[in-house]
Amino acid sequence: MSKRDYYVILEVSRTAGGDEIKQAYRALAMKYHPDRNPDNPAAEDSFKEASEAYAVLSDPDRRKQYDRFGHAAFETGGPGFEAGDFGAVSDILEGLFGEVFSGGRRKRRGGRDLTFDLEISFVEAALGVDKKIDVNRPAPCATCSGNGAKPGTPVHTCNVCQGRAQVKYQRGLFAAARPCHACRGTGKKIPTPCDTCKGTGSKLRSEPMNVKIPAGVQDGAVRTVRGAGEANPGGNGDLHINVKVTDHSLFQREGADILVSIPISFPQAVLGASIDVPTLDGKVLMKVPPGTQSGKIFRLRGKGIPVYGGYGKGDQLVTVVVEVPQEVSRRQRKLITELAQEIGDDTHPQQASFLKKLRGLFDA
Ligand SMILES: [Zn+2]
Numbered sequence: 001m002s003k004r005d006y007y008v009i010l011e012v013s014r015t016a017g018g019d020e021i022k023q024a025y026r027a028l029a030m031k032y033h034p035d036r037n038p039d040n041p042a043a044e045d046s047f048k049e050a051s052e053a054y055a056v057l058s059d060p061d062r063r064k065q066y067d068r069f070g071h072a073a074f075e076t077g078g079p080g081f082e083a084g085d086f087g088a089v090s091d092i093l094e095g096l097f098g099e100v101f102s103g104g105r106r107k108r109r110g111g112r113d114l115t116f117d118l119e120i121s122f123v124e125a126a127l128g129v130d131k132k133i134d135v136n137r138p139a140p141c142a143t144c145s146g147n148g149a150k151p152g153t154p155v156h157t158c159n160v161c162q163g164r165a166q167v168k169y170q171r172g173l174f175a176a177a178r179p180c181h182a183c184r185g186t187g188k189k190i191p192t193p194c195d196t197c198k199g200t201g202s203k204l205r206s207e208p209m210n211v212k213i214p215a216g217v218q219d220g221a222v223r224t225v226r227g228a229g230e231a232n233p234g235g236n237g238d239l240h241i242n243v244k245v246t247d248h249s250l251f252q253r254e255g256a257d258i259l260v261s262i263p264i265s266f267p268q269a270v271l272g273a274s275i276d277v278p279t280l281d282g283k284v285l286m287k288v289p290p291g292t293q294s295g296k297i298f299r300l301r302g303k304g305i306p307v308y309g310g311y312g313k314g315d316q317l318v319t320v321v322v323e324v325p326q327e328v329s330r331r332q333r334k335l336i337t338e339l340a341q342e343i344g345d346d347t348h349p350q351q352a353s354f355l356k357k358l359r360g361l362f363d364a
């Protein structure tokens with residue numbers, strides 16, 4: 001397959017300036033970054049293609065080479081060939097994705113990141129909560145001090161990767177690395193493994209931890225505790241806490257607003273009433289004025305959820321639903337029949353207007 005022109009890939013003209021090229025790459029990198037397109041090989045290809053184009057066009061010397069010789073400049077042995085220079089690209093990616101991306105690469109030498117699924121209730125999410133959790137956290141094995149060898153036995157350097165734990169290989173323009181298979185990415189060869197950790201050098205330890213969940217957190221939010229991942233002398237990994245918020249039997253949530261439906265009776269709707277409404281702060285008395293229609297929404301200001309990462313609180317929106325009796329006694333039936341005869345069109349403005357429209361539809 002022939003390679004596409006770098007200028008075409010970045011969608012810039014051949015005279016584009018450095019800033020323009022940077023901006024074009026930034027937009028493409030945001031769009032195609034693997035973190036944002038998991039399991040999407042097409043996006044990954046586009047991301048690599050754009051990164052390669054940017055690595056060349058952002059460097060004045062390489063760009064000159066490319067303008068003169070085209071892709072031939074960077075083929076193995078070509079005038080501009082230089083293995084493994086990914087500097088400009090990683091700088092911009094660090095700017096774009098911050099520690100998530102760059103940290104992932106840096107942490108190769110240190111401890112891995114861990115994830116923890118934390119389930120909290122609707123009310124805990126709304127008001128904020130301090131949770132005690134037990135994290136199964138790998139830490140260096142105490143028996144062998146983390147080197148994986150039975151105490152008193154030697155640790156050799158892996159002869160396949162020379163202790164680097166990675167094996168480098170050339171991939172197109174860039175040098176890439178994969179973990180060494182011979183030593184499973186440890187860089188070490190251990191003839192007599194430690195009994196306690198079976199040679200892995202690490203041991204799971206259940207560690208209690210306090211987690212502060214701020215008020216207003218949403219279902220699916222991720223809280224990261226720096227340094228609370230796998231313990232490692234080269235730097236601890238991070239702990240990512242996936243927050244799962246369980247449903248509430250009465251409340252629903254829309255951003256910072258709480259939605260709740262309250263059933264009222266037909267007489268309450270007609271005559272008006274004061275009804276108890278549950279809120280996060282407890283019950284409040286809400287006035288339903290006479291003649292309230294089913295489905296009417298009342299707004300209780302400031303009775304919602306604190307705005308996450310912002311200021312103030314949402315409202316509580318109370319929908320009143322007029323409930324119709326499903327069964328009536330003989331006496332109730334008689335009274336309601338009398339009531340029906342008593343009530344004319346003029347007391348039901350909506351029905352009167354509807355009947356008028358209906359007549360217009362068929363009698364025309
Ligand atoms: Zn051990």
Ligand SMILES: [Zn+2]
Nearest residue numbers: 158161180183
């Ligand atoms: Zn190795």
